[in-house]
Amino acid sequence: MRFxxxxxxxxxxxxxxxxxxxxxxxxxxxxxxxxxxxxxDILPLGVRxxxxxxxxxxxEMDRAGAQEVLLPIMHPAExxxxxxxxxxxxxxxxxxxDRHGRDYALGPTAEEMITDLVxxxxxxxxxxxxxxxxxxxxxxxxxRPRFGLMRAREFIMKDxxxxxxxxxxxxxxxxxxxxxxxxxxxxxxxxxxxxxADTGEIGGKFSHEFMVIADTGESKLVYCEKCGYAASxxxxxxxxxxxxxxxxxxxxxxxxxxTPNVKRIEEVSEFLSVPPENILKLLVYIVDGEAVAVAVxxxxxxxxxxLKKALKxxxxxxxxxxxxxxxxxxxxGFLSPVGLSIPIYADYSVIPMVNFVxxxxxxxxxxxxxxxxxxxxVKEFVDVTEVKGxxxxxxxxxxxxxxxxxxxxxxxxxxxxxxxxxxxxxxxENGVEKPMVMGCYGIGVTRVMAAAVEQNxxxxxxxxxxxxxPFHVIVIPVNVKKDEIRDxxxxxxxxxxxxxxxxxxxxxxxxxGFKFKDADLIGIPFxxxxxxxxxxxxxxxxxxxxxERFEVPVNEVAKKIRELLYSWSCQ
RNA sequence: CGGGGCAUAGCUCAGCUUGGUUAGAGCGCGUGCCUUGGGAGCACGAGGUCGCCCGUUCAAAUCGGGCUGCCCCGACCA
Numbered sequence: 059m060r061f062x063x064x065x066x067x068x069x070x071x072x073x074x075x076x077x078x079x080x081x082x083x084x085x086x087x088x089x090x091x092x093x094x095x096x097x098x099d100i101l102p103l104g105v106r107x108x109x110x111x112x113x114x115x116x117x118e119m120d121r122a123g124a125q126e127v128l129l130p131i132m133h134p135a136e137x138x139x140x141x142x143x144x145x146x147x148x149x150x151x152x153x154x155x156d157r158h159g160r161d162y163a164l165g166p167t168a169e170e171m172i173t174d175l176v177x178x179x180x181x182x183x184x185x186x187x188x189x190x191x192x193x194x195x196x197x198x199x200x201x202r203p204r205f206g207l208m209r210a211r212e213f214i215m216k217d218x219x220x221x222x223x224x225x226x227x228x229x230x231x232x233x234x235x236x237x238x239x240x241x242x243x244x245x246x247x248x249x250x251x252x253x254x255a256d257t258g259e260i261g262g263k264f265s266h267e268f269m270v271i272a273d274t275g276e277s278k279l280v281y282c283e284k285c286g287y288a289a290s291x292x293x294x295x296x297x298x299x300x301x302x303x304x305x306x307x308x309x310x311x312x313x314x315x316x317t318p319n320v321k322r323i324e325e326v327s328e329f330l331s332v333p334p335e336n337i338l339k340l341l342v343y344i345v346d347g348e349a350v351a352v353a354v355x356x357x358x359x360x361x362x363x364x365l366k367k368a369l370k371x372x373x374x375x376x377x378x379x380x381x382x383x384x385x386x387x388x389x390x391g392f393l394s395p396v397g398l399s400i401p402i403y404a405d406y407s408v409i410p411m412v413n414f415v416x417x418x419x420x421x422x423x424x425x426x427x428x429x430x431x432x433x434x435x436v437k438e439f440v441d442v443t444e445v446k447g448x449x450x451x452x453x454x455x456x457x458x459x460x461x462x463x464x465x466x467x468x469x470x471x472x473x474x475x476x477x478x479x480x481x482x483x484x485x486x487e488n489g490v491e492k493p494m495v496m497g498c499y500g501i502g503v504t505r506v507m508a509a510a511v512e513q514n515x516x517x518x519x520x521x522x523x524x525x526x527x528p529f530h531v532i533v534i535p536v537n538v539k540k541d542e543i544r545d546x547x548x549x550x551x552x553x554x555x556x557x558x559x560x561x562x563x564x565x566x567x568x569x570x571g572f573k574f575k576d577a578d579l580i581g582i583p584f585x586x587x588x589x590x591x592x593x594x595x596x597x598x599x600x601x602x603x604x605x606e607r608f609e610v611p612v613n614e615v616a617k618k619i620r621e622l623l624y625s626w627s628c629q
Numbered sequence: 630c631g632g633g634g635c636a637u638a639g640c641u642c643a644g645c646u647u648g649g650u651u652a653g654a655g656c657g658c659g660u661g662c663c664u665u666g667g668g669a670g671c672a673c674g675a676g677g678u679c680g681c682c683c684g685u686u687c688a689a690a691u692c693g694g695g696c697u698g699c700c701c702c703g704a705c706c707a
């Protein structure tokens with residue numbers, strides 16, 4: 059590719075509506091352009107990266123025994139009605155009618171479509187297992203598209219669905235996909251972590267998310283370097299503490315203290331010189347329409363996904379100030395568990411607490427030496443607070459590491475939810491008809507591109523991992539008007555291409571600084587700079603990632619790049 | 630959908646508070662000169678129904694109302 063002919067519109071300034079590095083840089087470096095909220099044009103450089111990502115996915119999926127298909131993105135409503143998701147999925151789906159007035163949707167995911175295909179064609183256990191995948195456009199009318207490609211309304215996804223005769227076989231395939239995904243993200247050169255995840259709407263026994271580690275990630279995760287435990291904070295569990303022996307013997311007398319205008323935990327902590335760990339935080343939640351109190355240790359935060367699961371409810375939200383007063387008869391900021399009329403669920407973190415501080419149920423007063431069991435009744439101890447870095451691992455007790463991540467892959471065991479709803483059955487070796495057991499496995503292809511940038515960039519621009527870079531090498535003649543420089547650059551360009559590298563030559567008649575800036579911004583791993591020493595047959599290789607520079611003879615450029623690549627792969 | 634903000638040249642933004650000549654700058658774009666190891670310089674030039682509609686006024690980018698689009702904060706997810 060010749061830069062002078064390439065459609066690579068770079069720019070010096072970031073668009074005003076871009077917030078995070080990947081969004082800014084992908085636009086500045088000419089990979090994408092915004093069409094409308096959550097909709098992006100993918101430009102040639104972007105397409106090159108996506109193709110590379112897709113190629114790795116295809117190779118690994120095929121190797122794992124999956125087969126590629128391509129289903130329509132326009133889904134007939136009947137299938138979604140049949141699975142019961144036409145209304146459940148609701149506003150997230152783009153729905154429309156054709157000229158005959160029939161309902162359709164643009165597919166946000168394809169369980170129905172694939173199940174319909176398989177139920178029609180597969181009747182016997184002899185045809186199972188089956189793992190089918192596709193790579194293509196998906197549409198979700200997100201409530202709030204944001205962060206560029208990270209949460210777009212139209213995006214590219216690899217979605218795979220597997221069908222099995224038994225739960226055991228579905229589980230075997232689940233772990234097959236787990237290994238496959240690990241290989242995929244490793245090959246892409248990304249730092250990632252597979253974590254236990256909440257199964258959400260889909261349900262099922264377990265599920266893993268694949269997170270690309272990045273500070274700007276929307277998801278939080280914790281992992282244990284000692285035993286390997288890793289989980290999304292929506293899922294990460296706390297070990298249930300033992301109730302201390304003879305705790306009653308430590309109980310002190312309940313006391314009411316005047317705490318004028320002291321509401322927040324930090325304020326209470328400071329005013330009474332009590333650490334937050336010995337203050338009870340009481341929150342009122344509306345769960346499926348009913349008010350409940352949730353008690354947690356003062357330094358902990360409620361994780362609503364866990365709360366939802368622990369209480370086995372669909373909807374969870376914090377009560378408004380008005381609702382708090384109405385349901386508890388107590389003022390916000392001084393809520394007391396003592397004499398509270400609504401049920402109190404207490405987090406595990408409350409179990410070991412003794413003689414703690416809590417609100418007194420009236421303005422400007424707190425209670426000291428409060429004890430659960432004596433002063434109020436806990437309806438149930440539940441695990442509902444967010445696990446953080448530093449907390450003990452629930453498996454082995456070692457301190458957990460906390461990180462932020464970008465969810466780029468998710469694998470689920472679906473069970474028979476869709477096969478039962480849609481009557482996808484097979485006949486087993488005993489002639490018995492059974493529903494197929496399913497699994498599903500997604501990778502956000504466009505999101506991977508954004509995540510890769512989020513994880514690999516610096517002040518000058520993108521730093522692509524070699525495997526998914528739009529080009530491996532950019533050849534930069536510093537002055538195309540000087541024959542020796544231009545000719546040497548052209549020679550290197552052709553040689554590298556012949557040697558199998560993806561290479562672009564910056565043959566534009568521009569000043570060197572201008573070209574260097576573009577090369578850094580676009581993030582091509584190797585820059586071959588052809589300058590002053592070209593007449594002596596010496597050029598410079600600059601490594602984008604490290605900034606290292608090497609002077610090498612013209613005929614050893616490919617060799618040197620190979621050496622560098624080899625040394626990286628050994629790390 | 631709730632809360633907040635923005636909308637002026639391709640991009641980033643001034644001007645608006647206190648209405649009044651021909652609406653500006655930098656970057657980018659075109660032409661010429663000059664320049665070639667980190668987004669050079671000079672000259673000339675093109676480019677705008679000031680998001681849309683309604684209103685107030687002798688007069689609206691500027692004041693008021695409505696609409697639309699976009700962004701940020703919460704519930705969703707690859």
